[in-house]
């Protein structure tokens with residue numbers, strides 16, 4: 001007798017990318033305290049947090065889906081700072097338009113650039129804004145239904161409420 005099939009394991013809705021830590025360090029100036037990667041994806045103990053978007057590419061995780069994958073300029077990410085000069089970043093997954101399966105992205109260099117920029121900002125380093133921020137705002141509609149960041153309330157593209165939260169504006 002084959003064992004009863006267990007319920008399909010729910011795919012993760014977000015993940016972290018500690019392997020890209022060195023890419024971030026490479027972008028930080030030598031005169032600030034270089035941070036370590038905080039290994040726990042924990043929103044309660046952080047001292048700062050910031051929602052933004054990065055770019056990357058998804059391949060559908062469903063082997064029977066005919067999707068060839070998709071790229072996104074609006075992958076939601078929450079960057080967090082902790083005590084003891086630690087940081088981490090939660091990257092939200094997206095769903096395949098064809099079959100709704102959750103997929104984890106391959107990130108491009110925008111991940112390290114964005115995170116390094118935020119760490120510098122939190123460290124008080126003065127800089128110009130990165131240029132691709134403006135590009136991202138106008139490039140096409142964002143499908144909130146497929147974005148786990150939107151569902152979790154941490155996507156910059158997810159509507160006015162989130163924008164207000166992220167910028168500290170009040171109505």
Ligand SMILES: [Zn+2]
Nearest residue numbers: 060065096099
């Ligand atoms: Zn698919």
Ligand SMILES: [Zn+2]
Nearest residue numbers: 147149150155
């Ligand atoms: Zn979103």
